[in-house]
Amino acid sequence: MAISGTGLAAFHAVAQAGGFTKAARARNVSQPTLSAQVRALEEAYGVRLFDRVGRSVKLTPLGQSLQVITARLFAAEDEAEALLAGVRTLSRGHLRIAADSAAHVMPALGRIREKHPGLTFSLTIGNSSDVLTELLNHSADVGVTAKQTSDPRIRSVRLMSDRLVGFLRDDHPFARRDTTPIEAFETQDVVLRERGSITREVFEARLAEAGVRPGHLLEVQTREAVREAVMTGFGIGVIFSSEFREGEGLKSVEITGADLSVAEYAVCLEERRRIPLVRSFMDAVQAD
Structure with a gap:
C-alpha cells in the first residue's frame, strides 16, 4: 500500500503546529479538509x-x-525546493539553529544577516545534548554545542575555548576575592544546570577529581534560572565566562586548581554540509 503524500503532509503540518487550526491556516486550507486528510491516513492503516x-x-x-x-522527509523536500529556487545565492531562506548558548552563536548570525539580509533565522537554546538531538531529528539545520561527538553522521568543527567560572551575590563570603580554589566548594551550596548540560558535566567531574563534596545542589533548567537562584541566595552558580554579565549585585570568581576549560563546536549533518545555508553558517562561525 502506497502512503498518501497528501496525508503525510497534513499529518506533519498538524504535528509541527500543535493543532489543526494553526496547521490549516499555515497550509491555506480549511480545517475540515485537513482533518479529513489526517483521518484518511489513520483509517488507511488502522492507526491513531x-x-x-x-x-x-x-x-x-x-x-x-x-x-x-516526516521531519527528515520534508526537510529534504525543503532543501530541494531551496536549491531549485536559487537559494544558493542566499538571497532568501530560513536557517534553524540550535545552540547551548546565545553568546556563542549571535556574532556569527550577525555577520550572516549583514551579508545576506534576505535570510531569516530561528534560534533554540537548550543544553548541549539537546543540540545534537535536534540536529539528528532534523529539527535544526546547524548547531553550536560544547559536547564533542564522534558520530560519523555529524560534521563538527572546533570554534573556540571558554571557561567555567563561579558567580555569587556580592554579600557572599567568597565575594571578597577574585579567585577561589575548587577545594573551597566543600559544603558550599551550588546552583547548576540540569543533567545533559556540559557546564554541569564538567564541573561535577572536576569536583569528584578534587574529592570535593559540595553542600546542597539546586538543579534548574536554564541559565536565566541559575542567575535568579543565585540572586535569591541559593548558593554559588557556575556558568561559561562569556555568558556572565556584571550587575544586579553579582560578582564572578575564577576557580583555581582545576581545568575548567570547555571547547565549543559548530555542528551540522554530514549529508547537509554542502547546502548553501548550512555552509554559510559553518563558514561564518569559523570567522569568529
Missing part, C-alpha cells in the same frame, strides 16, 4: 496518530515516531 481532546491534539507514541520520519 493523534489523541484528540476537545480542540487540542497530542501525538500518540506512534505519531511521535512518525513525526521524526
Whole structure:
C-alpha cells in the first residue's frame, strides 16, 4: 500500500503546529479538509496518530515516531525546493539553529544577516545534548554545542575555548576575592544546570577529581534560572565566562586548581554540509 503524500503532509503540518487550526491556516486550507486528510491516513492503516481532546491534539507514541520520519522527509523536500529556487545565492531562506548558548552563536548570525539580509533565522537554546538531538531529528539545520561527538553522521568543527567560572551575590563570603580554589566548594551550596548540560558535566567531574563534596545542589533548567537562584541566595552558580554579565549585585570568581576549560563546536549533518545555508553558517562561525 502506497502512503498518501497528501496525508503525510497534513499529518506533519498538524504535528509541527500543535493543532489543526494553526496547521490549516499555515497550509491555506480549511480545517475540515485537513482533518479529513489526517483521518484518511489513520483509517488507511488502522492507526491513531493523534489523541484528540476537545480542540487540542497530542501525538500518540506512534505519531511521535512518525513525526521524526516526516521531519527528515520534508526537510529534504525543503532543501530541494531551496536549491531549485536559487537559494544558493542566499538571497532568501530560513536557517534553524540550535545552540547551548546565545553568546556563542549571535556574532556569527550577525555577520550572516549583514551579508545576506534576505535570510531569516530561528534560534533554540537548550543544553548541549539537546543540540545534537535536534540536529539528528532534523529539527535544526546547524548547531553550536560544547559536547564533542564522534558520530560519523555529524560534521563538527572546533570554534573556540571558554571557561567555567563561579558567580555569587556580592554579600557572599567568597565575594571578597577574585579567585577561589575548587577545594573551597566543600559544603558550599551550588546552583547548576540540569543533567545533559556540559557546564554541569564538567564541573561535577572536576569536583569528584578534587574529592570535593559540595553542600546542597539546586538543579534548574536554564541559565536565566541559575542567575535568579543565585540572586535569591541559593548558593554559588557556575556558568561559561562569556555568558556572565556584571550587575544586579553579582560578582564572578575564577576557580583555581582545576581545568575548567570547555571547547565549543559548530555542528551540522554530514549529508547537509554542502547546502548553501548550512555552509554559510559553518563558514561564518569559523570567522569568529
